[in-house]
Amino acid sequence: MKRKLNGFLAFAAALLLLATGCSDENDRMAGEGHLNVYLTDAPFPYDLVSEVNVTITKIDARLADEGDGMDEMEDSMEGTEESDPESDTPENQGGFITLMETETDLNLLTLTNGNLELLADIDIPAGAYDLVRVHVQGISVVLKDDGGTFDLKVPSGSQTGIKVFIEPSLVVAGGLSTDLLLDFDVSRSFVAKGGNTLESITGFNFKPVIKASNMSVAGTISGFVTELSDAEEAPVLEDVQISIIAPDGTVVTTTATNPEGAYAVMGLDAGTYTVLAELDGYEAAEASEVTVVAGNRTSVNFELVAIPAEN
Template sequence: MKIKLFTIALFVVTVLVSCTDNDDKNSDYGRLSVNLTDAPFPHDLVAEANVTIFKIDARYKGEMDINSEVEDNSDASMTKEDKSSFVVLMEDEMEVNLLELTNGVTKNLVDLDVPVGIYDLVRVYVKGVNVVLTDGSTFDLKVPSGEQTGIKIFIKPGLVVEGGLSADLLLDFDVSKSFVAKGEGSTFENITGFNFKPVIKACNMSTAGTLSGKVTTLQEEVAVGLEGAQVAVFAADTLNTTTFTDADGKYMVMGLMAGSYDVEVELSTYQKESVTDIEIVAGNTTSQDFILVAGE
């Protein structure tokens, strides 16, 4: 009798566990995480590049076959009748100094459950944009429509959120292209202000990988990190992105689509170094170090 009761209890537990697992996989919601990073740029005169993000929403395209292609539709005003709608992801004010988000440092903006399906567009609403120079000078910048309609960032291919699973989206805010100095720009006296022309790239981290490493030179047979070296990443002879090494000579490029890349490293007074056919794997980090030799 005890054996029969134990068998029945075990069967019930097994059924409950199976149902729970099945419910997770078939859930109507999945987890969406959105992180912000910045492609660094070597501007010795700039101390801060600040923005206040106060809202983020995403265009929901519905529950599609994950193997089907998402249409490239630049019309962000589609309604529910068009089988699209916007899902609000965040409505809290968040002040960010973009210069702090370099070489792998990210700021989490969103982490919540959203309806399963495909999302192909994110709108980021910003205000309070300003640039602070290293001499303390501050320039307030006008936001061209970003405060009213949001900065539109297309996700190609669309980000798929599956039931009970997590999806990660990376927003790469290119400061060097977004904050354009007025005037000569080479000295404090020559900078008369900045134009704000936001350039942000969205990357699905489930289909992308990361490249990281260190740039050094040998001094008395000891490897010393080199700060400010430019690391240029090429795909099929076309420049994909650039970054710069930090004070320790380290660099990191996130959001590279899986595939083969060529990388060149340059720094004044040193000879250029390059490596070809570096393989980037989705969801993984590829390490590649460089040793620069002082030029003649």
């Protein structure tokens, strides 16, 4: 099988794959398509952390029709720290196609509110891809105000990579352009130990949460958050926690507003959501029945009411 790919880092994260191929419908699954891979992040709260660093060493993808039996093989390898990288691993047996294999250092907190990192730009065989593996090392969290740096252990080592399933599968086909976004949710992937203040934090547990979204069937929610005010120009609010909630009450992802009071959440499946805005010292605000349309951007703005100080 011919393998040719271009790579991108989609962390902290998100991953965008752009695929183009032949124009004849009968040849959609033949030949090669083109793939770009990007990274973005659902950010960690900024009040305590200045950097969340990760080094991406490799990204590979699996053709769906070659996935049978591969999961069992991978599972048997999980946690095998001393395995020989030149041994008969799944990628060496032809189940995976390498998208990038160049060490790339990233601060995931820079990949927020629509910012992406291109990790791969490559030609690959046409077909449906149902799994991406992200190989990482060099994980660290840097606290603000000289609060210290914590180096973290990568679960299962870096041998098998972090498995991210693509549902539905990403189809690289002739005449089409398809985007895949990998969203590395920092706020859920890095769990503080000890407490929620600079003085009490003793470290972090790294439990990677990465969501893969086929951008051809996904959309974006974005907007601005200001303080409700009689001023001619309402003050913008930074670090407002924005939560995207599914109809069943599940938190899909979170983000925070930037210094301009803006936020953006990419890679959302088409459907209806509730958007919640929260900031200490203000009443929480909620927008319900927010509709996301594939390939489109939905605008949701908030005006938060300050809570009067107690006498």
